Every structure is written in C-alpha cells, then in structure tokens.
Amino acid sequence: MKAEDIRKMSAEDLENKEKELREELGNLAFQHRIRPLEDTSRLKKIRKDIARIETVKAQAVS
Incomplete structure (x- = not known):
C-alpha cells in the first residue's frame, strides 16, 4: 500500500484498515512461531x- 493511497482514505477507513492489518500481523506472527512461513517478508510489509x-x-491531527 502506498502513502498516496493512504492519504486518500477517510479517517474511518484508516482506522478499519489499521485494525485489519494488526489482526493479520498477529495471525501471521502466531503462524510463524508454530511453523516458519514461506514468505516472511509479508510480516515486514x-x-x-x-x-x-x-x-x-499523525499528520492529519497536526
């Protein structure tokens, strides 16, 4: 996801996307602890x- 695309999103969409990404990160991190992932770069992305x-x-607030 590019910063340009993120800037176009509404505040509500940003909150939802962040929540979705955090859940996905948690799930992938858990799976990686159990059995190494094939694509570990996904965690970094x-x-x-x-x-x-x-x-x-933060930029929108200031």
Whole structure:
C-alpha cells in the first residue's frame, strides 16, 4: 500500500484498515512461531503499512 493511497482514505477507513492489518500481523506472527512461513517478508510489509497509516493519522491531527 502506498502513502498516496493512504492519504486518500477517510479517517474511518484508516482506522478499519489499521485494525485489519494488526489482526493479520498477529495471525501471521502466531503462524510463524508454530511453523516458519514461506514468505516472511509479508510480516515486514504489514508493519510498514501500519507505520504509514499511523504517520498519515499523525499528520492529519497536526
């Protein structure tokens, strides 16, 4: 997900997307502890997307 796309989203959509990504990250991290994932880069991509959303939300507040 690109920052440009995130900036176009409404505040409610940002909250929903962040919640969805955090749930997915938790599930993948749990699965990775049980059995190594084939694509571990997915964890890093999700963390970066969450960080992008948090950054856009912080910019909107100030």
